[in-house]
Amino acid sequence: MTIVVTGATGNVGRPLVTQLAAAGVPVRAVTRTPSASQFPDGVQAADSVLDALPGASAVFLNSRALGPQLSDVVESARRHRVRKLVALSAINADDDFSRQPSRVRGDRNKEVEQLCVDSGLEWVSLRPTVFATNFVGMWSAQIRAGDVVGGPYAAASSAPIVEADIAAVAAHALSTDELVGQKIPLTGPQALTNTELVDVIGTVLGRPLRYVEAPPDVVRQRFIAIGLGGDFADAYTAMLADSVDNPALVTGEVEKITGRPATTFAQWVSAHRQLFAK
Numbered sequence: 319m320t321i322v323v324t325g326a327t328g329n330v331g332r333p334l335v336t337q338l339a340a341a342g343v344p345v346r347a348v349t350r351t352p353s354a355s356q357f358p359d360g361v362q363a364a365d366s367v368l369d370a371l372p373g374a375s376a377v378f379l380n381s382r383a384l385g386p387q388l389s390d391v392v393e394s395a396r397r398h399r400v401r402k403l404v405a406l407s408a409i410n411a412d413d414d415f416s417r418q419p420s421r422v423r424g425d426r427n428k429e430v431e432q433l434c435v436d437s438g439l440e441w442v443s444l445r446p447t448v449f450a451t452n453f454v455g456m457w458s459a460q461i462r463a464g465d466v467v468g469g470p471y472a473a474a475s476s477a478p479i480v481e482a483d484i485a486a487v488a489a490h491a492l493s494t495d496e497l498v499g500q501k502i503p504l505t506g507p508q509a510l511t512n513t514e515l516v517d518v519i520g521t522v523l524g525r526p527l528r529y530v531e532a533p534p535d536v537v538r539q540r541f542i543a544i545g546l547g548g549d550f551a552d553a554y555t556a557m558l559a560d561s562v563d564n565p566a567l568v569t570g571e572v573e574k575i576t577g578r579p580a581t582t583f584a585q586w587v588s589a590h591r592q593l594f595a596k
């Protein structure tokens with residue numbers, strides 16, 4: 319069994335490569351810069367997904383990493399008789415695109431799933447909710463600078479999932495047949511409002527942090543400042559609006575599939591406290 323992992327240096331790909339390699343599974347890890355990638359011993363780094371496909375049994379597809387190559391890669395996987403495709407999609411893939419900030423970044427979570435379903439190959443689609451690491455990009459600069467986090471909708475709810483947990487489910491999907499034909503919504507173990515997420519970070523850091531609602535123009539400026547842009551801010555705000563006073567879905571899929579509880583947001587902050595510390 320040889321598994322090709324695209325997006326292999328990323329939030330999900332890196333822990334996935336590490337977990338597969340630790341389990342003794344042969345891995346071809348795709349990255350634009352193999353020489354700088356620092357994968358575990360035994361992992362083959364590849365700079366071309368198309369070259370990595372011959373002889374592979376399963377492929378993990380990250381649409382951000384694949385960009386315009388996405389459909390060619392699925393077609394090539396079919397031609398090379400790859401047995402299984404595992405898509406990294408998203409819990410909101412079927413929502414209106416105006417409420418999917420990821421689309422502004424060019425991600426194609428709906429398409430990657432549909433290409434897998436239509437491929438005629440065995441497939442699994444992973445549909446994670448918001449990643450825990452998002453809060454580093456969105457909030458860490460504010461938390462390093464002071465005790466207030468500003469953003470939209472204090473009451474908006476999410477159930478952040480830790481990327482290593484997505485990777486653990488992906489490893490299971492790639493190396494067993496148990497999940498074939500499923501679209502699996504993956505969440506963290508708790509729904510928390512923005513106010514509660516900031517409280518968790520404050521408790522871990524031992525600081526009195528507060529979440530304060532910011533007006534839309536300030537939210538836009540913040541997203542522009544961190545490089546994600548005004549359109550991303552608008553889609554993110556629209557996505558959050560849906561979850562105000564409407565607790566985020568919590569699924570037990572991580573625990574059901576991996577046999578161990580999903581990592582809590584507090585555990586994740588505790589393990590990454592240096593990212594938020596002054």
Ligand SMILES: NC(=O)c1ccc[n+]([C@@H]2O[C@H](COP(=O)([O-])OP(=O)(O)OC[C@H]3O[C@@H](n4cnc5c(N)ncnc54)[C@H](OP(=O)(O)O)[C@@H]3O)[C@@H](O)[C@H]2O)c1
Binds near residue numbers: 329381384406408
């Ligand atoms: N963040 C969330 O809350 C969330 C929630 C649900 C679903 N998702 C979906 O998950 C996927 C992203 O997964 P991820 O966070 O693991 O990916 P990532 O870390 O952002 O990127 C994975 C790898 O892809 C390569 N890459 C990144 N941007 C690229 C670009 N513009 N062009 C070509 N290659 C690029 C980079 O590898 P090299 O530099 O080594 O080539 C990077 O390490 C997206 O489809 C996203 O919509 C995200």
